[in-house]
Amino acid sequence: MKPFDFYNPTRIIFGTGTFARLGKEAARYGKKALLVKAAGPLAKMGVYAKAETLLSEAGLQVVALEGVAANPKLSSVREGIKLCQQQKLEVVVAVGGGSAIDCAKAIAVGAVDEGDVWDFFTGKRAAAKALPIGAVSTLAATGAEMSLHCVITNEAEKKKYATHFEVNYPKFSIIDPELHKTVPRFLTACGLCDAITHAGENYFIGDRNTPMTDRIAEGVILTVIESDKVLDEPDNLELRANHAWAAAIGINGLTDCGRGAFYYGAHTIEHAVSAHFDVAHGAGLAVVHPAWLAYLCEQDPARFAHFAGRIFGIKGKPAKEAGLAGIAALKAKYKSWGLPVTLKELKVPEDPATFEKIAADCLVDPDSGIKDKKIVLDVLARCK
Amino acid sequence: MKPFDFYNPTRIIFGTGTFARLGKEAARYGKKALLVKAAGPLAKMGVYAKAETLLSEAGLQVVALEGVAANPKLSSVREGIKLCQQQKLEVVVAVGGGSAIDCAKAIAVGAVDEGDVWDFFTGKRAAAKALPIGAVSTLAATGAEMSLHCVITNEAEKKKYATHFEVNYPKFSIIDPELHKTVPRFLTACGLCDAITHAGENYFIGDRNTPMTDRIAEGVILTVIESDKVLDEPDNLELRANHAWAAAIGINGLTDCGRGAFYYGAHTIEHAVSAHFDVAHGAGLAVVHPAWLAYLCEQDPARFAHFAGRIFGIKGKPAKEAGLAGIAALKAKYKSWGLPVTLKELKVPEDPATFEKIAADCLVDPDSGIKDKKIVLDVLARCK
Numbered sequence: 001m002k003p004f005d006f007y008n009p010t011r012i013i014f015g016t017g018t019f020a021r022l023g024k025e026a027a028r029y030g031k032k033a034l035l036v037k038a039a040g041p042l043a044k045m046g047v048y049a050k051a052e053t054l055l056s057e058a059g060l061q062v063v064a065l066e067g068v069a070a071n072p073k074l075s076s077v078r079e080g081i082k083l084c085q086q087q088k089l090e091v092v093v094a095v096g097g098g099s100a101i102d103c104a105k106a107i108a109v110g111a112v113d114e115g116d117v118w119d120f121f122t123g124k125r126a127a128a129k130a131l132p133i134g135a136v137s138t139l140a141a142t143g144a145e146m147s148l149h150c151v152i153t154n155e156a157e158k159k160k161y162a163t164h165f166e167v168n169y170p171k172f173s174i175i176d177p178e179l180h181k182t183v184p185r186f187l188t189a190c191g192l193c194d195a196i197t198h199a200g201e202n203y204f205i206g207d208r209n210t211p212m213t214d215r216i217a218e219g220v221i222l223t224v225i226e227s228d229k230v231l232d233e234p235d236n237l238e239l240r241a242n243h244a245w246a247a248a249i250g251i252n253g254l255t256d257c258g259r260g261a262f263y264y265g266a267h268t269i270e271h272a273v274s275a276h277f278d279v280a281h282g283a284g285l286a287v288v289h290p291a292w293l294a295y296l297c298e299q300d301p302a303r304f305a306h307f308a309g310r311i312f313g314i315k316g317k318p319a320k321e322a323g324l325a326g327i328a329a330l331k332a333k334y335k336s337w338g339l340p341v342t343l344k345e346l347k348v349p350e351d352p353a354t355f356e357k358i359a360a361d362c363l364v365d366p367d368s369g370i371k372d373k374k375i376v377l378d379v380l381a382r383c384k
Numbered sequence: 385m386k387p388f389d390f391y392n393p394t395r396i397i398f399g400t401g402t403f404a405r406l407g408k409e410a411a412r413y414g415k416k417a418l419l420v421k422a423a424g425p426l427a428k429m430g431v432y433a434k435a436e437t438l439l440s441e442a443g444l445q446v447v448a449l450e451g452v453a454a455n456p457k458l459s460s461v462r463e464g465i466k467l468c469q470q471q472k473l474e475v476v477v478a479v480g481g482g483s484a485i486d487c488a489k490a491i492a493v494g495a496v497d498e499g500d501v502w503d504f505f506t507g508k509r510a511a512a513k514a515l516p517i518g519a520v521s522t523l524a525a526t527g528a529e530m531s532l533h534c535v536i537t538n539e540a541e542k543k544k545y546a547t548h549f550e551v552n553y554p555k556f557s558i559i560d561p562e563l564h565k566t567v568p569r570f571l572t573a574c575g576l577c578d579a580i581t582h583a584g585e586n587y588f589i590g591d592r593n594t595p596m597t598d599r600i601a602e603g604v605i606l607t608v609i610e611s612d613k614v615l616d617e618p619d620n621l622e623l624r625a626n627h628a629w630a631a632a633i634g635i636n637g638l639t640d641c642g643r644g645a646f647y648y649g650a651h652t653i654e655h656a657v658s659a660h661f662d663v664a665h666g667a668g669l670a671v672v673h674p675a676w677l678a679y680l681c682e683q684d685p686a687r688f689a690h691f692a693g694r695i696f697g698i699k700g701k702p703a704k705e706a707g708l709a710g711i712a713a714l715k716a717k718y719k720s721w722g723l724p725v726t727l728k729e730l731k732v733p734e735d736p737a738t739f740e741k742i743a744a745d746c747l748v749d750p751d752s753g754i755k756d757k758k759i760v761l762d763v764l765a766r767c768k
Contacts, residue, residue: 001625003399008392014641015387209622212607212630219599226595238593241385245641246596254638257398258629 002207002260008253010146011172014245016237019176022051022093022136023058029132029171030090032061034083036104038096039067042138045182051095051136063087065107068096071274071281072103074154077117080107084131093134098142098151098194098281101135105150105168108133121152121161123366130167136174139183140244141191141282143198143251145173153275160275162267162367175248177240185231188243189337190282192231195224195247196330197266197285199255204296204303206261213257218310220250225311231337263369266292269376272361277348286339287346290331291382295375297323343383355380386591386644392637394530395556398629400621403560406435406477406520407442413516413555414474416445418467420488422480423451426522429566435479435520447471449491452480455658455665456487458538461501464491468515477518482526482535482578482665485519489534489552492517505536505545507750514551520558523567524628525575525666527582527635529557537659544659546651546751559632561624569615572627573721574666576615579608579631580714581650581669583639588680588687590645597641602694604634609695615721647753650676653760656745661732670723671730674715675766679759681707727767739764 013021026033033055037048048064055062065080083089084107092111094104109127110117119125137145144150148168153160183191199220223246230239249255256262269292270284297304297320304323308314312329314322331341340346348354359376362368370376397405410417417439421432432448439446449464467473468491476495478488493511494501503509521529528534532552537544567575583604607630614623633639640646653676654668681688681704688707692698696713698706715725724730732738743760746752754760 001399001622001629003402005395005397007395011389011391013389015385018387209626211610211626212603212633215603215607216600216633219596219603223596223599238385241642242593242595245385249596249600249638254633258625 001209001258004257004260006253006257007166008146008169010169012146012248013172013174015241016176016178018174019050019136019179020054022134022174023054023060025172025174026055026091026093026134027058027060029134031059032087032089032091033063034080034089034092034107035062035064036068036080036092036094036096036100036107037064037066038100038138039069041182042096047095047138047179051093055093063089068100068103070099071153071160071278072099074118074152074156076103077106077110077152081110081117084111089131091132091134093136095136095138097137097139098144101137101144101170102142102150102152104133104135105144106152109165109168118154120163120165121154127163127165127167130165133168133170134172135170136176136179137244138179139187139191140180140240140247141194143195143247145170145175146248146252149251151271158275159361160271161365162271175244177237177244180240180244181235181237183234185234186338187280188231188234189339190280191247192224192228192243192337193286193289193334193339194282195243195250196221197289198251200289200293201264201266202256202259202262203307204293204300205263206259208303210258213255213259216249217255220246220255221311225333228333228337265370268362268365268368268370269358269379271365272358273348275361276357277346279346279348283340283346286334286341287343287383288379290327290334290341291379293327293330294324294382295379297327343380385593385642388641388644390637390641391550392530392553394553396530396632397556397558399625400560400562402558403434403520403563404438406518406558407438407444409556409558410439410475410477410518411442411444413518415443416471416473416475417447418464418473418476418491419446419448420452420464420476420478420480420484420491421448421450422484422522423453425566426480431479431522431563435477439477447473452484452487454483455537455544455662456483458502458536458540460487461490461494461536464488465494465501468495473515475516475518477520479520479522481521481523482528485521485526485528485554486534486536488517488519489528490536490547493549493551502538504547504549505538511547511549511551514549517552517554518556519554520560520563521628522563523571523575524564524624524631525578527579527631529554529559530632530636533635535655542659543745544655545749546655559628561621561628564624564628565619565621567618569618570722571664572615572618573723574664575631576608576612576627576721577670577673577718577723578666579627579634580605581673582635584673584677585648585650586640586643586646587691588677588684589647590643592687594642597639597643600633601639604630604639605695609717612717612721649754652746652749652752652754653742653763655749656742657732659745660741661730663730663732667724667730670718670725671727671767672763674711674718674725675763677711677714678708678766679763681711727764
């Protein structure tokens with residue numbers, strides 16, 4: 001096991017009915033809140049009206065940032081920062097999925113900074129302070145509610161980059177499965193896939209003597225796979241809860257401890273793809289993740305055989321065969337959930353120029369561990 | 385899954401060589417430290433001298449509380465509180481196992497309080513503030529380094545009670561396997577057992593739809609069992625690390641999420657036993673835990689069959705038979721590690737008067753979930 005720091009101070013408030021605690025929890029951190037709202041059906045469903053009522057009843061003055069889209073844009077971040085600075089807002093509350101929460105995180109660091117917020121994403125500067133963040137997670141997927149990660153798309157430059165600042169851990173996050181009931185089937189499937197990939201990236205990277213960390217990661221993947229019945233039973237709050245808690249555990253740091261490496265290759269490639277083609281993150285991962293794993297499997301088949309045994313019960317085969325069977329089983333799951341598993345299905349052109357552009361973008365991503373564009377081209381060629 | 389809050393803000397600093405970070409980390413929290421030292425061989429090994437050097441080099445003034453024994457005593461707590469109050473100490477640093485850390489936790493709440501610290505343990509009052517705590521864990525066992533729990537023995541009243549205050553989470557805990565190398569075989573075995581019981585108490589209590597939480601608990605138990613080779617390879621830092629990280633995960637809150645109940649019955653009984661007979665906590669648990677599980681198995685054999693399957697691969701038997709086989713396998717592990725598995729081996733008299741006294745103590749323990757002394761008598765009768 002390699003040395004590590006584990007630190008995650010987010011208070012998770014989990015369970016049906018916990019949305020009601022939003023006001024009281026947010027009031028611990030200030031009197032004036034920016035409410036970051038995701039685009040989509042939540043407004044129509046009355047979720048924002050309820051959030052505003054809860055915050056007001058707790059004595060908070062609320063200023064809203066409307067319409068934060070999937071793959072949240074730098075322009076939304078800048079707009080939120082301006083609102084915070086002009087109106088001296090004290091706490092940022094996100095209600096939505098990973099996009100709203102990530103937007104809130106970027107706003108929170110930008111609001112207390114004099115410079116350009118994009119500098120944090122290009123790696124020019126690190127953030128040491130931020131406004132306090134509260135989140136109400138309405139979608140089980142990115143785990144943004146319990147992570148320090150933040151991914152923003154610079155739509156002008158077609159770049160989708162990540163930051164990882166400790167100050168970006170939400171002070172609290174409410175995960176109320178009741179709010180997940182109306183998530184449509186496709187987005188739920190994207191969320192299942194996203195959660196698996198978080199536990200299934202670093203699992204194959206770094207030190208191999210990490211039995212406790214491995215078992216948590218395997219627990220995430222197994223729990224998410226078991227929860228896939230939610231696709232046919234969208235109102236089943238128990239399945240929603242199981243998916244949501246596994247998604248949060250999958251990227252809260254526990255699945256990385258002791259590996260001594262952080263290398264989210266599938267994410268790097270997916271970010272480059274979705275920066276250009278604005279695909280749903282989970283759908284992009286359903287295509288890229290199995291291809292990335294197939295590439296990695298060439299280098300350490302034994303590790304993939306271990307994975308195949310633990311997750312799919314595949315035993316008694318030569319390592320590489322077992323490993324590839326495990327990856328195929330995972331890809332079959334993604335497909336069975338109605339997710340695309342090829343670039344074609346994702347409507348991403350498969351021509352060399354596009355591949356070159358994506359590969360070049362991966363290499364300049366300051367967060368990327370990929371040092372050779374041939375790796376990206378190899379992985380993209382496997383996305384079929 | 386039942387609603388829950390999960391909150392654990394302790395920074396874990398893990399790995400060989402991380403002891404060196406003690407001074408810098410502690411200096412974040414004050415200039416004057418109480419150093420809580422465990423009784424035992426650490427002084428002779430130079431661990432305290434090194435801790436004092438590290439703290440001094442970081443600009444801290446150090447006052448020592450010497451000789452905190454296993455089953456830490458209220459008298460040590462009172463002595464530490466007096467030192468903190470008289471000398472206006474700002475941070476409490478524990479170097480040792482769970483006893484030193486628990487003593488530091490009790491001191492930390494008592495030092496900023498006007499009343500009697502024992503009130504917190506009898507449930508008269510709750511603690512809302514505490515001095516910041518830092519810990520260097522020298523023994524993988526109680527998980528005190530990553531928990532809010534604190535257990536203190538009132539030696540005059542022969543009572544061993546627990547508190548669970550959020551303010552008692554250490555600000556940071558250093559887990560350096562290098563410091564665990566010299567832990568003797570018996571204490572290491574006690575630590576293996578203790579870690580398993582933490583994950584293996586609430587596992588059998590409360591809501592049954594907790595697949596993510598279950599898998600973390602199973603991961604702890606499986607990882608600890610695999611790590612038992614450390615008994616024959618005390619210098620193996622990888623095994624020490626695996627044991628230590630599993631022990632910390634086993635009681636940091638993650639193995640309770642969603643169960644909607646907290647019922648550490650084996651611990652309650654063991655606390656009553658060790659309050660009278662001052663046995664090593666892990667050794668007491670090796671006797672009481674399997675007996676407690678055998679009692680619980682009568683009520684829900686299916687759950688124990690699930691446990692037996694996941695941990696020991698026991699399949700294809702009727703539920704009760706499988707469940708009891710799982711408990712027997714666990715008891716056999718404890719025995720194989722050289723731990724006592726009967727009250728007789730623990731040198732606790734098996735007479736009715738002793739049993740009555742232990743049972744009565746369990747019922748008055750303010751932290752106990754046991755409402756009927758017959759349950760305790762039933763469990764004690766199984767401790768053979």
